[in-house]
Amino acid sequence: MKVLFTRQYLIRALHHLENPALSAVENERLYGVCFRLHGHDYKVQVTIESEVDPATGLCKFRRELDAIVERELIQPFDGKNLNDTFRNTSGEALVNLFYDRLRPHVPQEIRLALAIQETRKNYFERLP
Amino acid sequence: MDEYKKSPTSPAIGPLEHAGTQVRMARRTSFSSAHLYSQPAFSEAQNRETFGRCFTPHGHGHNYVLEAFFDGPIQDAHGMLVNLIDIDQVLKAVVDPLDHQHLNFDIAYFKDKIPTTEIIAQYCFRELLARLNASFANVPISLCKVRLYELDDLFVEYSE
Numbered sequence: 001m002k003v004l005f006t007r008q009y010l011i012r013a014l015h016h017l018e019n020p021a022l023s024a025v026e027n028e029r030l031y032g033v034c035f036r037l038h039g040h041d042y043k044v045q046v047t048i049e050s051e052v053d054p055a056t057g058l059c060k061f062r063r064e065l066d067a068i069v070e071r072e073l074i075q076p077f078d079g080k081n082l083n084d085t086f087r088n089t090s091g092e093a094l095v096n097l098f099y100d101r102l103r104p105h106v107p108q109e110i111r112l113a114l115a116i117q118e119t120r121k122n123y124f125e126r127l128p
Numbered sequence: 129m130d131e132y133k134k135s136p137t138s139p140a141i142g143p144l145e146h147a148g149t150q151v152r153m154a155r156r157t158s159f160s161s162a163h164l165y166s167q168p169a170f171s172e173a174q175n176r177e178t179f180g181r182c183f184t185p186h187g188h189g190h191n192y193v194l195e196a197f198f199d200g201p202i203q204d205a206h207g208m209l210v211n212l213i214d215i216d217q218v219l220k221a222v223v224d225p226l227d228h229q230h231l232n233f234d235i236a237y238f239k240d241k242i243p244t245t246e247i248i249a250q251y252c253f254r255e256l257l258a259r260l261n262a263s264f265a266n267v268p269i270s271l272c273k274v275r276l277y278e279l280d281d282l283f284v285e286y287s288e
């Protein structure tokens with residue numbers, strides 16, 4: 001039996017949106033308040049599609065997931081400025097960039113999905 | 129760039145990550161409206177049986193929360209699917225006519241329909257789609273679905 005298992009992790013990080021080819025006035029017009037350095041409590045929802053172990057009733061890789069997210073996402077980015085690492089820190093890009101960091105560490109047979117609630121009003125989802 | 133934004137490791141110059149990658153984005157807005165459930169073809173007893181507390185002479189109100197889900201590629205020009213400032217204007221145009229109104233009596237769409245969460249979701253989807261086609265004709269963005277919350281524990285998803 002396979003199930004979808006989702007865990008939500010919190011990453012409190014800073015970022016701002018900016019196109020370096022544009023002036024400050026043009027950036028302000030394009031990105032509005034997002035051009036200013038600010039922060040979010042990013043709620044990162046990581047989902048695995050995984051086989052349930054009949055002996056334990058727990059899906060496989062459930063325990064390992066926490067350690068990988070801790071090492072690949074929370075340690076590098078919690079309390080940090082995302083612009084130190086990425087050029088594009090929009091929610092659209094972050095769902096893909098975070099997924100890219102986790103994928104190599106999750107066994108190929110386990111399907112992985114990732115979504116981010118950036119604010120109460122903004123939600124982003126990586127498309128398979 | 130402001131001094132405090134600078135970082136020795138900031139990859140400010142270089143290719144924009146994931147330009148062109150397909151992504152889904154949801155934006156949330158809200159409106160407060162009154163409604164009541166009544167089917168004129170039903171007897172009073174049938175209406176009470178079918179709609180319970182929602183069948184009242186005056187109706188009652190909710191703080192509706194509308195989430196609109198969009199699909200499309202990350203744009204090279206700004207690194208987003210679409211500018212949220214523009215999306216907010218479209219969403220506002222959809223929900224403003226409903227805000228602080230009685231849906232049964234003030235909104236033409238519901239003159240011959242029961243404004244259930246299901247039907248309001250359908251209304252929001254169609255209004256949003258029409259405005260999206262008009263305002264974002266040159267942007268590769270599609271409306272995937274809307275999710276309408278009547279309460280925290282009750283929502284409807286609608287798409288066509």
